[in-house]
Each structure stands twice: as structure tokens, then as C-alpha cells.
Amino acid sequence: MNKALKIDFVSDIVCPWCAIGLAGLNTALERIGPDTQVDLTMHPFELNPGLNAAGEVQLEYITAKYNISADQARANREQIRARAAAVGFTMNRDDASRVYNSFDAHRLLAWAKEKNVQPALKLILLEAYFTDGKNIADRDVLAALAVKAGLDGAEAGAVLASDRFAQEVKEEEVLWAQRGISSVPAVVVNDRYLISGGQPPEVFEEQLRAIMAGEDSE
Numbered sequence: 001m002n003k004a005l006k007i008d009f010v011s012d013i014v015c016p017w018c019a020i021g022l023a024g025l026n027t028a029l030e031r032i033g034p035d036t037q038v039d040l041t042m043h044p045f046e047l048n049p050g051l052n053a054a055g056e057v058q059l060e061y062i063t064a065k066y067n068i069s070a071d072q073a074r075a076n077r078e079q080i081r082a083r084a085a086a087v088g089f090t091m092n093r094d095d096a097s098r099v100y101n102s103f104d105a106h107r108l109l110a111w112a113k114e115k116n117v118q119p120a121l122k123l124i125l126l127e128a129y130f131t132d133g134k135n136i137a138d139r140d141v142l143a144a145l146a147v148k149a150g151l152d153g154a155e156a157g158a159v160l161a162s163d164r165f166a167q168e169v170k171e172e173e174v175l176w177a178q179r180g181i182s183s184v185p186a187v188v189v190n191d192r193y194l195i196s197g198g199q200p201p202e203v204f205e206e207q208l209r210a211i212m213a214g215e216d217s218e
Helices: 017-032 059-064 070-086 101-113 118-130 139-148 152-162 166-178 201-216
Strands: 004-009 037-044 184-187 193-196
Touching: 004 017, 004 139, 004 201, 017 118, 017 201, 037 101, 037 118, 037 139, 037 166, 059 070, 101 139, 101 152, 118 139, 139 166, 139 201, 152 166, 193 201
Parallel strands: 004 037
Antiparallel strands: 004 184, 184 193
């Protein structure tokens, strides 16, 4: 069986299904085993590109954006909380939680890729936002989270204070949109196969094994 997987994970830090999907994917990769060589890269997608650094109250923002009632938004939130718990991810969102712009966080992830800690930082960012309620648009918060990933805080702050990786993030967003990605998470495997949505580990494992077996038979 083909023992190599190139995985492009297109997502946003403020996307709850992306957190669920990444947790499911990571569990599936653990089940597949360490003999499989995995090249996992995070790519940017912004759900709320127009937000300023202060963000907005999520309940108000979501009800207006999707034209749903507050009760519908709360029901969706509880469904997401349960799905996240099933894959070991804690969602601590409530009516007062805020949603933030994620552009600088994506710039930080682009830098983290150069430092070979991008997947670790992505998990830290997701937990900071969904579990701890951190403002992931605040550059001081982002620099502190970079330190948790083993990066240099001063260097992270300098990256964020500049416009480094801004063009790269914008170009990547355009590229994935041109490739047909309009919702996230989108998991592209070996440049050929798309697995969409916050799937449970069983689905990821089944599809990844099928991809490896299918490529081995070609």
C-alpha cells in the first residue's frame, strides 16, 4: 500500500467545523499508523474577512449573516459542541462570545510553516479561540500563542507588526477559491481527492485508506 499522504487542509481559525475536522483527521492519521509518511499543510480561508480587530458578538453576527433566529443559532451551537466533544475538542462558546478577523492568524501560520511547527500552532490557535475565548485578532495574543508552539515571541511580534506573508495569504485564498473551494474545512489529499466537512475519524480513516490502496493499484 502507498505509504505517503500529502494533505492540504484549507480552513479558518474561527470555523468550528474546521476544529472538529482537524481533530477527526488527526485521530484518523494516528489510527493509520506511524509507517505512513504524512505531509500536512494548513491553508487560509477567511469566513469573516470584513471584521475589524475588535470583532463582533457572535450571536448577533451569525443571526444576521445567515438570517436565522437566535434559537436556531443556539441549537446549532449545541450540536457543534456535542460533535466537538465526540472528537475530544472542547467548545466553550456562549451568547457573549465574540467572532474575530483571522487574517493576522493566517499570516502567523504562514510563518510557522517556515519554522516547521504549523500544524501544532494551528491546534493552539483553535483551542485559544474556541476553548479559551482568546481574541485571535490581537497581535500580542498571537505572539504569546506562537511561544506556546515553540516559536520566538519577539520574532513573532515582528512578523505581525510588519506586512510579511500578507500577500502570500491573499494569493493562497484566491488560489483555493479558483480550485473550487467555497466552504471549509476542505481536505485535499495527494492533489487529487477532496474530503469535505468536519468528518468524524472513521470517515477520514476509511477515505484515506481507500486513497492509499487505490493509488497503490494504479
